[in-house]
Amino acid sequence: MTTSFTIEGGEQKFKAFYLSAPAEGFEIKINVSIGSIKFSPFPAQEFEETLGYHQHYINETTVEVVQPWFFEGNNRTAGCSTDDANQVWYILFYNEDSYEKEIQIQITKVWKEQNYQSWI
Numbered sequence: 001m002t003t004s005f006t007i008e009g010g011e012q013k014f015k016a017f018y019l020s021a022p023a024e025g026f027e028i029k030i031n032v033s034i035g036s037i038k039f040s041p042f043p044a045q046e047f048e049e050t051l052g053y054h055q056h057y058i059n060e061t062t063v064e065v066v067q068p069w070f071f072e073g074n075n076r077t078a079g080c081s082t083d084d085a086n087q088v089w090y091i092l093f094y095n096e097d098s099y100e101k102e103i104q105i106q107i108t109k110v111w112k113e114q115n116y117q118s119w120i
Contacts, residue, residue, distance in 0.1 A: 001107040007037070009098040014090045016044070017107050021085035025110045028091060029077045033102035037093055038069040041080050044088035052092045069094065079110070 001017045019026055030037060042052060056066045071078040095101050 002105070004102060004104040006100055006102055007093055007095045008100050009095055012092060012094045014047070014092045015105065016088055016090050018088050019082065019085050019109065022111045023082065023085035023109050025079060025081035026089070027077050027079045027108045027110060028071075029106040029108070030071075030073065030075070031104040032074040034099070035097055035101060036072055036074045037095060037101065037103055038072045039078075039091055039093045040068060040070040041078075041089055041091050043082070043084065044090060047090040047092070067094075 003015065005013065005015070007013050026041075028039070028041065030039065040052060042050075052067050055063050057063050091105070091107075093103060
C-alpha cells in the first residue's frame, strides 16, 4: 500500500491495511514534508478496543492511561513482525507540532527471511 495524507498540528490520524498470509511482518516507510511524525502499528482487535491507549501501573494503587509511540521520525523505515497474518492492522499517527504536515507512507509485506512484496 502506498498513500499520502495531510495531518494538522496536534492531530492524530490512522490508516488501515490488510496483511494477508503468508507474512512474517511488514515494513512501514515514512516520509514527512517537514519535521517528524510519531506512529505506532496495532492489530485491529487491539486498536479497536483501546484506540492505542494502555494502562500503565505506577504503583499498586495508581494507574495512568498512556498512549505509547513506538516510532518517530522522517524518511525512515520501521519493521513489525507478526505471528498472525490475514488480519487488518492500523497505523496511528500523531503530529505533536503546531503546523500541518504531508505524510507519505509505503507498507511492504515481509515473509520468509527478507522476501518483500510491495502493495500498490
